[in-house]
Amino acid sequence: MDTFLFTPQMKLADLIHTDYKLLLLLPRFGLNLGFGEKSVQECCKQNGISDTLFTMICNVYAFSYYLPGEKELNQVDIKQLILYLQRSHSYYLNNRIQIIQHQLTTISEKGAVKQRHILDRFFEEYKKEVVKHFEYEENTVFPYVLNIEQDAAKAGYSIESFEENHTNIEEKLNDLKNIIIKYLPGTELLSEKTDILFNIFSLEEDLNKHALIEDKILIPLVQKQERHHDK
Amino acid sequence: MTNKKYKIILIEPSAIIATGLQELLKSYKDFEIIGVFADCEHYSEHITRLHPNILIINPAVIDFRHRHCLEDLFDSSESCSLIALVYQYVEPEVLKHYHTTIDIRDSKDKIIKKIESVANTATVSSEQPDAAELSEREKEILVSVAKGKINKEIAEEHHISIHTVITHRKNISRKTGIKSVSGLTVYAILNNLLDISEVE
Numbered sequence: 001m002d003t004f005l006f007t008p009q010m011k012l013a014d015l016i017h018t019d020y021k022l023l024l025l026l027p028r029f030g031l032n033l034g035f036g037e038k039s040v041q042e043c044c045k046q047n048g049i050s051d052t053l054f055t056m057i058c059n060v061y062a063f064s065y066y067l068p069g070e071k072e073l074n075q076v077d078i079k080q081l082i083l084y085l086q087r088s089h090s091y092y093l094n095n096r097i098q099i100i101q102h103q104l105t106t107i108s109e110k111g112a113v114k115q116r117h118i119l120d121r122f123f124e125e126y127k128k129e130v131v132k133h134f135e136y137e138e139n140t141v142f143p144y145v146l147n148i149e150q151d152a153a154k155a156g157y158s159i160e161s162f163e164e165n166h167t168n169i170e171e172k173l174n175d176l177k178n179i180i181i182k183y184l185p186g187t188e189l190l191s192e193k194t195d196i197l198f199n200i201f202s203l204e205e206d207l208n209k210h211a212l213i214e215d216k217i218l219i220p221l222v223q224k225q226e227r228h229h230d231k
Numbered sequence: 232m233t234n235k236k237y238k239i240i241l242i243e244p245s246a247i248i249a250t251g252l253q254e255l256l257k258s259y260k261d262f263e264i265i266g267v268f269a270d271c272e273h274y275s276e277h278i279t280r281l282h283p284n285i286l287i288i289n290p291a292v293i294d295f296r297h298r299h300c301l302e303d304l305f306d307s308s309e310s311c312s313l314i315a316l317v318y319q320y321v322e323p324e325v326l327k328h329y330h331t332t333i334d335i336r337d338s339k340d341k342i343i344k345k346i347e348s349v350a351n352t353a354t355v356s357s358e359q360p361d362a363a364e365l366s367e368r369e370k371e372i373l374v375s376v377a378k379g380k381i382n383k384e385i386a387e388e389h390h391i392s393i394h395t396v397i398t399h400r401k402n403i404s405r406k407t408g409i410k411s412v413s414g415l416t417v418y419a420i421l422n423n424l425l426d427i428s429e430v431e
Binding site: 122 | 268269427
């Protein structure tokens with residue numbers, strides 16, 4: 001089995017053609033479209049991004065079998081990784097989740113009052129869960145990760161507790177899918193319903209990739225640092 | 232139904248062994264390897280979503296710290312059979328979790344026979360229809376769950392054991408595809424099992 005992977009020497013446009021979902025990553029790296037024939041390396045350099053990190057994240061996104069090697073991990077700029085993760089968080093909250101909430105309101109407004117009320121409340125609860133999840137990472141995990149690099153990590157915390165606290169924020173999203181697919185009454189608004197479902201499926205997929213980036217890049221990286229400090 | 236295919240997922244860190252086993256199974260139409268992974272730690276979700284009939288795992292990938300991983304996998308894919316793939320001595324305590332064991336020194340025929348024997352038991356359970364509506368009892372339990380009651384309270388209210396409550400809840404979530412309490416509340420209200428004033 002040949003394992004195809006992206007490299008920094010490839011044309012950035014080719015990466016997008018291989019997996020169009022990589023488009024979603026560009027704004028989080030501050031990359032614009034219109035990059036012509038430029039390679040990943042050139043584009044990254046122009047924008048002050050590590051091409052190793054960018055390629056690695058694209059590989060995690062596109063290839064489920066990909067696991068970064070030790071050598072690659074050593075080259076990762078932790079600060080840039082954290083910045084990417086933070087930007088992803090605000091993108092999910094302010095962009096994707098916002099859009100879905102808006103679509104849900106449009107749908108629920110057509111239904112009975114009780115329906116509107118219960119659906120809106122359900123989504124608010126989901127949003128709160130996501131916010132809490134992201135806040136935990138940004139207030140506890142990321143500072144720890146940034147500190148461990150400078151040898152100043154708080155004692156008593158380890159990335160293992162992160163793995164334990166990594167709550168499941170997909171459950172409610174999945175529930176919402178089933179509610180809309182199977183149980184929402186009314187024959188109207190078919191296209192609105194399919195639109196929102198596409199957005200939910202796609203958000204879910206993206207959040208899964210986001211978790212994979214944390215599992216495959218962030219955690220191994222920090223575990224390595226922890227081992228280094230224990231010595 | 233003829234031409235039945237058993238979907239197999241292989242979790243094996245050695246590329247040589249993984250490729251070898253794939254090659255060996257290639258000529259058997261009944262088996263289709265739908266995924267090969269080097270470890271199971273980060274793929275567990277992915278694996279269950281592929282709905283394999285058979286999982287062939289090298290027990291070495293599940294170290295002591297992550298042995299729960301196997302149980303998680305096993306629990307979420309109940310119709311899936313587990314086969315251990317071993318190179319050397321593995322404690323019987325570990326192998327107890329598997330339906331059978333393939334030793335890499337086994338002959339080709341023996342390996343196929345072992346997989347077939349497991350495959351036969353796997354399909355029986357996977358073909359049970361899952362589409363049933365909620366029973367009246369399940370609807371009653373669901374209403375209690377949606378009202379925010381905990382298992383112990385539900386058990387007392389309906390004069391059943393906590394274990395039975397858990398079984399009902401599992402079945403409700405399996406049939407509806409809804410797991411969270413707030414999701415079930417939405418379900419109950421949409422289906423007029425519950426009035427919104429009761430959950431305010």
